[in-house]
Amino acid sequence: MNHHHHLILRTPLIMAIASTTTFSKSLSLMRSIRSISSSSIVCFCSSAVNLSNGDGGISMVQGASRGIGLEFVKQLLGRNEKGHVIATCRNPDKAIGLLELKKQFPEHLHIQQLDVTDERTIEASANSIRERYGFLNLLINASGILSIPNVLQPETTLSKVQKSSLLLAYEVNAVGPIMVIKHMWPLLKAGKGFGTGQDFAVVANISARVGSIGDNRLGGWHSYRSSKSALNQLTKTLSVEFARRKDAIICILLHPGTVDTDLSKPFQKNVPQEKLFTKEYSVQKLLGIINNVNSTDNGKFFAWDGQEIPW
Numbered sequence: 001m002n003h004h005h006h007l008i009l010r011t012p013l014i015m016a017i018a019s020t021t022t023f024s025k026s027l028s029l030m031r032s033i034r035s036i037s038s039s040s041i042v043c044f045c046s047s048a049v050n051l052s053n054g055d056g057g058i059s060m061v062q063g064a065s066r067g068i069g070l071e072f073v074k075q076l077l078g079r080n081e082k083g084h085v086i087a088t089c090r091n092p093d094k095a096i097g098l099l100e101l102k103k104q105f106p107e108h109l110h111i112q113q114l115d116v117t118d119e120r121t122i123e124a125s126a127n128s129i130r131e132r133y134g135f136l137n138l139l140i141n142a143s144g145i146l147s148i149p150n151v152l153q154p155e156t157t158l159s160k161v162q163k164s165s166l167l168l169a170y171e172v173n174a175v176g177p178i179m180v181i182k183h184m185w186p187l188l189k190a191g192k193g194f195g196t197g198q199d200f201a202v203v204a205n206i207s208a209r210v211g212s213i214g215d216n217r218l219g220g221w222h223s224y225r226s227s228k229s230a231l232n233q234l235t236k237t238l239s240v241e242f243a244r245r246k247d248a249i250i251c252i253l254l255h256p257g258t259v260d261t262d263l264s265k266p267f268q269k270n271v272p273q274e275k276l277f278t279k280e281y282s283v284q285k286l287l288g289i290i291n292n293v294n295s296t297d298n299g300k301f302f303a304w305d306g307q308e309i310p311w
């Protein structure tokens with residue numbers, strides 16, 4: 001689409017958006033507008049954003065087969081009937097929870113295969129989201145590993161530290177989410193807060209308090225801890241770059257608390273009952289933070305209760 005076409009088309013398209021009644025119609029119109037505007041110097045996105053507020057936006061939850069990620073998908077679909085959710089996981093055919101949700105929300109949930117250790121699957125997801133929706137407003141990276149039987153054990157002493165464990169934790173917990181953001185970046189830039197009532201897109205990386213260097217009093221869990229510290233540093237680094245480029249994207253890190261999931265199961269013995277959260281409670285708190293985020297929060301690390309965690 002050349003510039004000339006763009007100038008002719010923009011007013012009728014925006015009016016069409018204002019008068020359209022169904023989200024899918026306005027979504028495909030938004031897609032056309034965005035593809036036109038991306039090749040244009042004139043930016044009229046803000047009027048389209050205003051007209052489309054309340055349409056719910058497009059969210060992606062990466063690591064959505066189980067645990068906290070699956071609960072994010074559930075609550076995002078449940079609390080906003082107009083929004084669309086892309087849920088990604090390594091094995092969609094085995095993601096029973098997601099398949100159940102798909103029956104309930106056939107139009108609004110889109111499931112995609114993505115393994116954070118395989119960049120081709122990340123690129124394929126980005127391409128498919130670009131074709132299907134054209135943009136993203138929210139990206140939640142929820143995948144993560146702490147222990148895998150016979151492969152990865154949280155270390156209790158330096159003598160148990162293995163190079164393979166350090167690298168695996170680093171690959172999945174730190175490198176993976178960053179590669180996802182890299183490939184979703186153009187979609188987030190295009191999406192900003194369209195449909196969500198915010199002025200920006202949001203990236204929320206699920207970290208862990210044990211990734212805090214300042215808060216490290218117990219030692220141990222070398223692989224997991226350091227992988228989350230790396231995730232924190234990488235996320236902070238992106239947040240600085242996005243701000244410098246004036247990209248309308250806010251990046252935050254979230255600690256969900258100790259949550260009753262497969263990940264924490266082997267370590268729940270010494271956790272007092274009141275400190276072991278349900279997925280429902282934790283995700284409700286985290287979505288509260290995500291929905292109320294503002295530009296001064298960019299690059300910050302928050303616990304489930306909204307408290308900032310030291311680096």
Ligand SMILES: NC(=O)c1ccc[n+]([C@@H]2O[C@H](COP(=O)([O-])OP(=O)(O)OC[C@H]3O[C@@H](n4cnc5c(N)ncnc54)[C@H](OP(=O)(O)O)[C@@H]3O)[C@@H](O)[C@H]2O)c1
Nearest residue numbers: 063065066067068090115116143144208258259261263264
């Ligand atoms: N639970 C807690 O107490 C707690 C506390 C602090 C932080 N966190 C963090 O919260 C996040 C979610 O944890 P959770 O408790 O929900 O754990 P979980 O129930 O074990 O779920 C982990 C998720 O990560 C996915 N995953 C693992 N490797 C992956 C890969 N290579 N590519 C894509 N996805 C991958 C898993 O997919 P598969 O089904 O394919 O394995 C699963 O969906 C993690 O980042 C974790 O570090 C949890």
